[in-house]
Amino acid sequence: MTHSETITHDVIIVGAGLAGSWAAMVVGQQGVKDVGVLSKIHPLRSHSGAAQGGIAAALNNVRPVAGTGPRGPLEMIPQGEENVDSWELHMFDTIKGSDWLGDQNAIEIMVKEAPEIIYEYEHLGCVFSRMPDGRIAQRRFGGHSAPRASYSKDYTGHVLLHTIHEQALRHGVKFYDEWYCLDLIVEDNICRGIVAMEILTGQVVTMRAKAVMFGTGGYGRAFNITSNAFANTGDGVAIAYNAGIPLMDMEFVQFHPTGLYRHGILMSEACRGEGGYLSNRAGDRFMQNYAPDKMELAPRDLVSRSEQTEIDAGRGIGPDGQGIYLDLRHLGREKILSRLPQVRELAIDFVGVDPIDDPIPIQPTAHYSMGGIPTDVNGQVMADANGTPVVGFYAAGECACVSVHGANRLGTNSLLEASLFGRRAGYAIADFIREGGELMPLSGDPSQFGLSRIKKILDNPGSESVEQIAQELKRNMTDNCGIFRDENRLKLAGNKIAELKDRFKDARVMDKSARFNTDLLAALETEHLLSFSELIVGGALARTESRGAHSRTDFTGRDDDNWLKHTMVRREEGDRPQFSYKPVNIDWERYPPLERKY
Amino acid sequence: MGTEKATIRIQRFNPDTDKKPRYEDFVIAPGSDTTILDALHLIKTERDGSLTYRRSCRHAICGSCAMNVNGNNLLVCKTPLHQVLDRKGQVTIRPLPYMPIIKDLVVDRTAFWEQYMRVKPWVIPPDAKPEKEFRISPEEVEELHNAETCIMCGACYSACQVIGLTKQYIGPHALLKAYLRVLDPRDSAPAERLADLAGGDGVYRCHTIFNCIDACPKGLNPTQAIETLRKLAQKRKNFDQARKERQDKLTEPIQVG
Numbered sequence: 001m002t003h004s005e006t007i008t009h010d011v012i013i014v015g016a017g018l019a020g021s022w023a024a025m026v027v028g029q030q031g032v033k034d035v036g037v038l039s040k041i042h043p044l045r046s047h048s049g050a051a052q053g054g055i056a057a058a059l060n061n062v063r064p065v066a067g068t069g070p071r072g073p074l075e076m077i078p079q080g081e082e083n084v085d086s087w088e089l090h091m092f093d094t095i096k097g098s099d100w101l102g103d104q105n106a107i108e109i110m111v112k113e114a115p116e117i118i119y120e121y122e123h124l125g126c127v128f129s130r131m132p133d134g135r136i137a138q139r140r141f142g143g144h145s146a147p148r149a150s151y152s153k154d155y156t157g158h159v160l161l162h163t164i165h166e167q168a169l170r171h172g173v174k175f176y177d178e179w180y181c182l183d184l185i186v187e188d189n190i191c192r193g194i195v196a197m198e199i200l201t202g203q204v205v206t207m208r209a210k211a212v213m214f215g216t217g218g219y220g221r222a223f224n225i226t227s228n229a230f231a232n233t234g235d236g237v238a239i240a241y242n243a244g245i246p247l248m249d250m251e252f253v254q255f256h257p258t259g260l261y262r263h264g265i266l267m268s269e270a271c272r273g274e275g276g277y278l279s280n281r282a283g284d285r286f287m288q289n290y291a292p293d294k295m296e297l298a299p300r301d302l303v304s305r306s307e308q309t310e311i312d313a314g315r316g317i318g319p320d321g322q323g324i325y326l327d328l329r330h331l332g333r334e335k336i337l338s339r340l341p342q343v344r345e346l347a348i349d350f351v352g353v354d355p356i357d358d359p360i361p362i363q364p365t366a367h368y369s370m371g372g373i374p375t376d377v378n379g380q381v382m383a384d385a386n387g388t389p390v391v392g393f394y395a396a397g398e399c400a401c402v403s404v405h406g407a408n409r410l411g412t413n414s415l416l417e418a419s420l421f422g423r424r425a426g427y428a429i430a431d432f433i434r435e436g437g438e439l440m441p442l443s444g445d446p447s448q449f450g451l452s453r454i455k456k457i458l459d460n461p462g463s464e465s466v467e468q469i470a471q472e473l474k475r476n477m478t479d480n481c482g483i484f485r486d487e488n489r490l491k492l493a494g495n496k497i498a499e500l501k502d503r504f505k506d507a508r509v510m511d512k513s514a515r516f517n518t519d520l521l522a523a524l525e526t527e528h529l530l531s532f533s534e535l536i537v538g539g540a541l542a543r544t545e546s547r548g549a550h551s552r553t554d555f556t557g558r559d560d561d562n563w564l565k566h567t568m569v570r571r572e573e574g575d576r577p578q579f580s581y582k583p584v585n586i587d588w589e590r591y592p593p594l595e596r597k598y
Numbered sequence: 599m600g601t602e603k604a605t606i607r608i609q610r611f612n613p614d615t616d617k618k619p620r621y622e623d624f625v626i627a628p629g630s631d632t633t634i635l636d637a638l639h640l641i642k643t644e645r646d647g648s649l650t651y652r653r654s655c656r657h658a659i660c661g662s663c664a665m666n667v668n669g670n671n672l673l674v675c676k677t678p679l680h681q682v683l684d685r686k687g688q689v690t691i692r693p694l695p696y697m698p699i700i701k702d703l704v705v706d707r708t709a710f711w712e713q714y715m716r717v718k719p720w721v722i723p724p725d726a727k728p729e730k731e732f733r734i735s736p737e738e739v740e741e742l743h744n745a746e747t748c749i750m751c752g753a754c755y756s757a758c759q760v761i762g763l764t765k766q767y768i769g770p771h772a773l774l775k776a777y778l779r780v781l782d783p784r785d786s787a788p789a790e791r792l793a794d795l796a797g798g799d800g801v802y803r804c805h806t807i808f809n810c811i812d813a814c815p816k817g818l819n820p821t822q823a824i825e826t827l828r829k830l831a832q833k834r835k836n837f838d839q840a841r842k843e844r845q846d847k848l849t850e851p852i853q854v855g
Contacts, residue, residue, distance in 0.1 A: 041652070042707075044750050045660040059730075079851070115730075122731040125721025125784060127739060127746045134733030134852035155747055158659055162746075166720035200700065229655040262631075265657045342747075346657055349676045350631075467643035510647030515614050516701045519647035 005205050009174075010034040010433050012194060012209040014181045014236060016043030018157075018415065019397025019422030020215030021164045023379070026426025028171030032433045036207070038179040038196055040231065040521070043165050047217055047229040048397075048418060051157025052268035052342060054139060054149025055121075055419070056412035057114035058085035061135040062147050070294070071275060074139070074147050076131045085146035087111040092591065094413060097143040097299050098406025099548035099558065100593040101249070101566070103585035106377050106402045110413075110420055117420050118150050126163040128152050129339075139339075140273040143299035143410040143598070154268045154342045157415060164419075180521060181235065182450030184212065184243040184393070185442065189383055191393035192440045195450040199521065202514030204454065206447045210437040211392045211429045214240065214373060215422060218398035220253070221525075222533045223366030224471075224478035227259050227266040236399040238528035240373050241535070245381060245390060246570040248401040248582070250532060251539030252370035254409055254549050255483050257303040259365025261323040263350050267343050267362055269411040272296040274339055277327040278307065279359065280315040294598040301408040301549040302598060304364040308483045311363075318361055325359035364483055368409055370549065371539075372401040374568070379425025385568055385582035392437060394429055396421040403566065406584075407548020457523045462508025466523045469500050469507055473529055476500075481537050486554045490541040497534045504530060538577050539567045560593050604628050604683055606637050608649065609692040611699050619699065621690075622646075634674035634682065634691070635663060638703075651703035658815060661749035664756075665703050666692040671753035671813040694756035709765045710755055716768060717776040717795070722787045728849040732784050735852045745778035745823060747816050754810035754820055760803050767803045768795070770810035770820035777823035780830060783848060788830075789838035796831035 011027055013020045016039035024037045039046065060083040062074045077084065090111040095102055122128060122136065129137040129151055141149045152159040169175075176196075182204065183195040193208040216236025220228030241247050257278070258267040272278070278296050280286050290306040291298035298306075307324045310316060317323040328336055333356050336344055340355070347353045347360045372395070374382045379394040396402075397418035404417055473496075480493035504527065511519035545559035546552050565581040572578040586592070603625050611619035624641045632640075635653055642649045651674075652662040658676040665674050667682050668690055682689045697705035723732075754770040755761055761769050768776070776795055780788045795801050801824050810820040830837050 041654050041660075041662065045654050045662050047655065047660070049749075050655050050657070050659050119730055123723055123727050123784075125723065125779075125782060127742045127782075128731075130734055130736045130739050132736060132852065132854045134731075134735055136731050152746070153743065155659075158749070159746055163721075169715065170718075170720040229660060231654045263657075342659070349658070465643060465647075511650075513612060513614065513648065515612060516650055516704055518650050519642070 005203070006208060007036070007205055008208045008439065009036040010209065011036070011211050011213070011429055012207050013037045013213045013215060014194065015039060015046070015215035015217060015397070015399070016165070016175065017046035017048035017215060017217055017397060018160060018164060018418040019425070020213065021161070021168050022419050022422030023213050023215065023396065023426035023429060024173045025164060025168040025171055026423050027430050028168065028173050030427065030430035032430050033172060036174050036176055038176045038181060040178060040180045040199065042177045043175055044162065046161060047232055048415070049158045049161040050229065050266065051415050052154040052266060053270035053273060054141060054151035054156050054412040055118065055160065055415040056090065056141070056144065056148050056410070057118045057150060057416065058087055058090045058111070058146065058148050059115055059118060059136060059138060059150065060085050061131060062138045064147065076133060076135070085148050087114070089145055090114065090148060093144050094404065094410055095591050096594070096596055097408055097410040099408055099596055100564065100586070101403070101406030101547060101584055103403050104587050104591055105585045107404050109377050110404050110417060113420055114416055117416070117423065121160060121163060121419070124163055124167050126152070127159050139270060140297060141411045142269055142272065142294070142297045142303065144412070149273065149412040151270065154270050154340050160415060160419065180524070181239060182453060182524070183446065184239050185446045186243050186245070186390060186393065187443060189388070190391040190440050192442055193446070195447045197450070197454070200516055202517055204447050204451050206442070208439055208442065210439055211394065211432050213379065213394040213396070213425055213429060214399050215395070215397045216399040218369035219532055220366045220369060222474060222477050222529050222536070223482070224474040225259060225264040225363065226366040227256055227264050228366065233525035233528050234369070234532050235525065235528050236395070237372055238531040241531060241571055244571060245373060246384065246568045247532070247535060248371055248374040249403060249539070249567050250371035250535040250569060251543055251567060252407050252549050253366060253536060254300055254368035254370060255304040255364040256367035257300055257307055257364055258326050258362040260346065260350050261318055261361035261363050264365035265346055265350060266365070266367070267326060267346070267360060268340070269300070271326055271328055271340060271343055274335060275331055278303070279325045279327055280310045281317050282315060286310050291598040298598040299408055299410060301551070304483055305551055307364055323361040323363050326362045327359040328355040329357070329359065366478070368414060369398055370401070370403070370405045370407065370409055372399045375400045375402050377402060377424065378428035379421055380428060385580060392432065394425045396425040407550060453524065454520065457509055457520060458512055460506070460508055462506050464503060464507050466507045466509060466526050469504055470526045470529065473497065473500050473533060477533055477536070481540055484551055484553050485540055486552060487541065490537055493537045494534070494541065497530060497537060501530050535569050535577055538579065539569060542579055543567065558596070564593065603687060604637070604679060605688040606641060607688060607690040608702070610702050612701050613699065628679050630680070632679045634667060634677050634679050637679050638674065650701045659749060661751035664694055664751040664753040664815070666694055671757045673751060673753070673815045676815065694752055696756045696762050707752060710752055710769070710771065713769045713772040714750070714775060717772045717779070717791070719775045719779070721779060721782055721785050723784050724786050724845050724848065732848045733850060733852055734783055738783055741781055742778055744818060745774050748774050748818055749816060751815060753813040753815055757809040757813035759807055759809065760805055766799045768800050770824070773801060773827065774818065774820045774823045777827055780827065783841070783844050786845065788841050789834050792827065792831045792834040792837070795827055801827045801831060
């Protein structure tokens with residue numbers, strides 16, 4: 001693990017979920033054949049595959065049956081009859097869902113191109129659930145004012161991921177399975193490649209490329225109760241930050257209202273989209289007190305806060321009172337089996353409850369990272385608030401912040417965003433290569449930083465386990481930087497992270513071998529968690545308002561006069577985060593900020 | 599369960615330092631809802647950090663954590679520990695069979711993925727695309743769902759005795775994927791696919807032992823898919839003709855009722 005070799009590609013993509021795989025496929029399709037995709041796990045293990053409920057687009061295939069209200073049955077829209085949905089409506093819903101922090105130019109592109117990407121998926125073999133006339137079926141989702149979620153039962157992400165991975169293979173993309181990115185090489189604001197470790201051998205390799213793209217996913221693993229996979233440790237976000245790239249809106253972390261009680265495993269929002277209820281210990285459908293109109297189909301930030309309020313008031317369920325009931329019984333056996341088979345199996349396997357017979361115990365769970373690496377609408381990473389490009393560096397999907405989700409993402413908009421902006425990044429990268437993007441020279445041996453990180457961890461006799469530090473960090477983030485935040489708790493959180501960063505210097509790994517060292521990986525990942533957790537807390541402490549998923553009990557209102565702006569944070573000398581702000585892209589004529597009520 | 603102790607016997611092997619695999623016992627005190635993966639995580643983080651296994655989503659959708667537990671292949675993330683403990687409170691965990699060991703419970707899946715690639719897992723759609731979606735009936739989609747939820751975990755592959763004999767066999771995982779493509783009305787190359795599948799390494803190699811069905815953690819039925827492919831391979835010219843006729847109508851609404 002001492003020397004480093006060099007591998008060269010035209011394009012290197014880190015991460016093989018929907019964003020990375022779309023970009024890879026498109027670059028290949030466009031005739032740029034020298035593409036390498038790295039993933040620390042096999043591409044088909046990527047967490048995009050865990051998405052369940054659907055992908056949004058105003059297709060106008062179904063409509064609510066007239067006169068049955070907002071939770072009534074749906075029917076096909078007969079050929080030639082009036083549409084119920086439009087990109088304008090999808091746009092307004094997304095902006096309102098974002099609590100006006102989403103950039104409206106990016107949102108407009110997303111909602112306009114949404115139907116096109118659904119049809120492209122369909123043409124590439126994606127197995128969507130169907131209406132009787134053969135059109136793609138659609139269901140309701142929280143915060144969307146029309147039934148616009150296309151789905152494949154409750155396996156939507158799985159089906160999309162497999163489809164796009166297969167097509168990337170078809171276009172000859174080379175995958176580096178189980179390679180771990182350690183560092184991003186940026187000099188003079190030009191990206192020159194990455195440094196990565198082959199997990200199998202432990203060998204560290206400098207990988208040069210004309211263009212690099214990150215599609216490395218979210219950072220939910222910084223929290224104790226989370227729907228996220230073990231893999232979602234925000235590596236790309238931390239690596240970019242440590243390479244001098246700014247991050248945007250890191251304080252906005254979405255808590256999904258229905259994670260399995262004590263496990264955090266996702267119970268799809270489709271449960272409520274199909275008509276499921278939420279109830280407290282007294283059996284009350286408490287959402288009538290918080291969102292009388294949308295009820296259970298209010299956006300996620302609002303529903304999670306409502307649940308937490310019920311729990312904090314002593315109306316939760318379970319031995320510790322930290323749970324809420326998700327009740328699907330009235331949907332009936334047939335609908336549960338046909339529309340929500342995965343959810344049912346998970347409830348049976350993990351909490352021993354069959355949703356056909358009993359309500360499912362759930363609780364809010366850290367789910368989605370709205371913040372990330374700032375990009376323009378073509379995945380081009382920006383070096384500052386003015387939009388100066390980091391030449392040759394692209395990002396898309398959950399690791400990026402374009403920003404379409406603003407302060408709170410609507411369900412089914414993430415599969416859309418990852419796919420659509422992954423695809424756009426693919427086109428932009430292909431153009432960049434064709435227009436003469438070059439392999440830029442390196443100064444010195446860029447692998448030294450990655451090698452020294454590994455050496456420091458392996459050589460450290462250490463006195464404390466990495467896991468202990470990771471656990472304390474996660475509890476700290478959930479307790480002090482969770483659904484409800486205030487100055488005192490955020491300061492506690494910040495102090496704790498500083499302490500843990502210090503303690504990490506004395507952390508030990510037990511596995512000292514070169515081969516497939518997952519103990520070392522966990523240490524590197526924990527280092528990343530510590531890197532960006534500080535930024536979540538710092539951004540949250542500075543933002544003295546409540547907006548979307550960021551909810552301050554000491555500043556309960558949204559404050560557009562002072563805080564209608566994106567947070568930018570950059571690493572300054574001495575590892576100190578430097579915060580600055582950037583205006584939100586708003587069309588003041590069409591979509592001015594309004595009060596957000598559901 | 600509860601305060602009862604459990605003995606987790608794990609096959610360990612690092613080819614760089616060990617001559618051959620050995621067993622190591624770890625005694626833990628599991629909770630009532632501890633999964634096998636929880637137990638492995640506890641051992642790795644508290645006892646021996648060099649214990650090596652793959653895992654990611656921990657809810658049975660990513661396909662990383664298939665292992666051999668007491669002789670059966672399963673996903674350790676979704677299997678409660680108490681379900682696999684014997685009367686002495688012991689369980690034996692080994693890597694998936696029939697694949698070279700990389701380290702401890704991590705196996706080399708190269709041959710597995712080569713067979714996946716061999717069946718060309720991607721749809722080959724018609725050249726002419728409609729403006730919107732191809733029209734496919736809910737019934738046609740339901741048939742595809744029986745194969746589409748495969749997570750490529752390898753539990754079936756390494757339970758298959760034919761794979762134990764020859765890595766040339768395409769294997770249940772890849773044949774299930776091939777079935778998905780052959781059955782998809784959008785796929786334009788079912789005849790070519792069936793011709794390859796009917797060759798020496800394909801559907802006729804299956805001995806119908808049903809191990810794959812028992813092993814599948816998603817309740818899928820590769821054997822039945824292989825049976826169907828055999829039948830279709832017999833009459834692939836007719837099937838190809840029927841597909842061409844079906845594809846002529848792919849852009850038309852399905853007649854309802």
